[in-house]
Amino acid sequence: MPELPEVEVTRRRIERSLVGRRIARVDTTAPSYFFLTPPAALRRGLVGRSVAGLERRAKYLVASLDDGARLVLHLGMTGQLFTAGAASVRLLSAARRAALDPEAQVRFVPDAHTHLRLLFADEGPAVLFRDVRKFGKVLLLAPGEETERLARLGPDALELTGAALFEATRGRTAAIKSLLLDQAVVAGAGNIYADEALFLAGVRPRRAAGRVTRGECEAIAEGMRRVMRRSIETGGSSISDYIGPDGADGAYQDERRVYARAGEPCGRCGAAIRRIVIGQRSAHYCPRCQR
Numbered sequence: 001m002p003e004l005p006e007v008e009v010t011r012r013r014i015e016r017s018l019v020g021r022r023i024a025r026v027d028t029t030a031p032s033y034f035f036l037t038p039p040a041a042l043r044r045g046l047v048g049r050s051v052a053g054l055e056r057r058a059k060y061l062v063a064s065l066d067d068g069a070r071l072v073l074h075l076g077m078t079g080q081l082f083t084a085g086a087a088s089v090r091l092l093s094a095a096r097r098a099a100l101d102p103e104a105q106v107r108f109v110p111d112a113h114t115h116l117r118l119l120f121a122d123e124g125p126a127v128l129f130r131d132v133r134k135f136g137k138v139l140l141l142a143p144g145e146e147t148e149r150l151a152r153l154g155p156d157a158l159e160l161t162g163a164a165l166f167e168a169t170r171g172r173t174a175a176i177k178s179l180l181l182d183q184a185v186v187a188g189a190g191n192i193y194a195d196e197a198l199f200l201a202g203v204r205p206r207r208a209a210g211r212v213t214r215g216e217c218e219a220i221a222e223g224m225r226r227v228m229r230r231s232i233e234t235g236g237s238s239i240s241d242y243i244g245p246d247g248a249d250g251a252y253q254d255e256r257r258v259y260a261r262a263g264e265p266c267g268r269c270g271a272a273i274r275r276i277v278i279g280q281r282s283a284h285y286c287p288r289c290q291r
Contacts (some may be wrong), residue, residue: 002075004059004157004188005231006242006250010081011056014245017083017127018063018118022050027117034115034131036139045069045140046118058153058187068143072150076135078241082108084126086247090238091130108247132241157188158228162218169209169217175278176212176220177205189224192237195259195284197223204290205283206276230255258284 002010023046028039035042046065053064061081063071075081080091091108108128110117116129116138129136141147155164168185169176180186180194189197198205200223203216212220236242236250239260243249257267262275266286275284 001077001190002059002079002236002242003190003193004056005193005228005252006236007059007061007075007188008056008158008232009236009250010075010245011054011061014081014083014127015054017125017245018051018054020051021124022121023047023118024121025117025119027119029112029115032115032134034134034136034138036137042116042138042140045142046071057150058156058183059190060150062150070141070145072137072139072141072147073129074137074149076131076133076137078133079129079131079136080241080243081127081129082243082245082247084108084128086243086245088243088247088249090241090243090249091247152184153187154182154184155187157186157193157224160186160221160224162214162221165221166212166214166217169212172209174209175206175283176203176209177281177283178279179209180220180224181281186224188228191281191283192239192256192259193224193227193231196227196257199223199258199286199290200226202290204285206278258286260284 026043026046028042031038050066051063052066055062059074061073065071073081085107087107092106110128113132114128114130118127139147169179172179177194177198180189195205197220201216201219203212203220231237231252234251235244235248237253238249239253258273261273262284264273266273266289269286269288271286271288273284274287275282
């Protein structure tokens with residue numbers, strides 16, 4: 001699932017393809033749970049409008065329109081937001097990938113999973129939102145309208161402080177890993193970066209949140225900010241479906257210390273990385289470096 005770094009990289013790279021442009025046409029697939037705002041209402045609200053700005057709220061992208069409305073996009077688990085002309089094997093089905101000539105240059109052609117296409121009056125590249133599993137979301141907010149999806153978010157993971165985390169953990173029996181995944185506590189964090197931050201802090205993911213000390217909370221918050229910043233620098237993590245708006249892969253997956261490395265040696269001490277399940281989510285840690 002794209003987490004804060006992947007969404008921030010997407011925001012930075014696609015901003016120039018959205019801001020200042022007037023929407024001339026909106027193409028969608030049929031109404032589904034992907035559309036929190038029905039396609040017909042999207043077309044009515046978007047056509048003729050110009051994009052005035054683009055910001056990120058946790059894992060959400062929020063495009064401000066010239067009439068005060070806001071278009072909210074969430075990539076979900078497998079969502080891909082990119083410009084027309086992007087090329088990546090991650091935009092192909094598994095069957096097409098397997099049959100692909102390694103030397104072939106593939107340009108994406110909108111398919112049944114391309115649920116939203118924004119075409120512009122300047123006739124420049126369109127912006128496409130593709131999602132194989134349709135867990136992504138599209139929502140159009142009227143001027144002044146709010147949504148609980150944004151209102152319930154806690155501190156942004158890039159700005160998380162040890163003090164805020166320590167306060168949130170008091171009296172909590174839930175595992176610290178589960179607490180870090182709670183978007184009301186740390187907005188934007190997910191499996192990858194929670195595992196990595198806990199490794200840097202030396203805290204095991206199953207430790208009860210209420211038993212994490214103030215100093216450890218400071219270390220976790222610092223670790224979270226550190227891995228987030230580094231992932232943004234390297235273009236995010238392309239482990240499964242994620243690509244940048246230009247079709248490029250991220251590179252942070254090559255720097256993971258524990259996430260999805262079960263059985264491999266810890267780069268710090270050599271012990272085998274372990275995988276456990278906490279609340280139906282996987283967690284990875286080093287049994288020597290984390291306590």
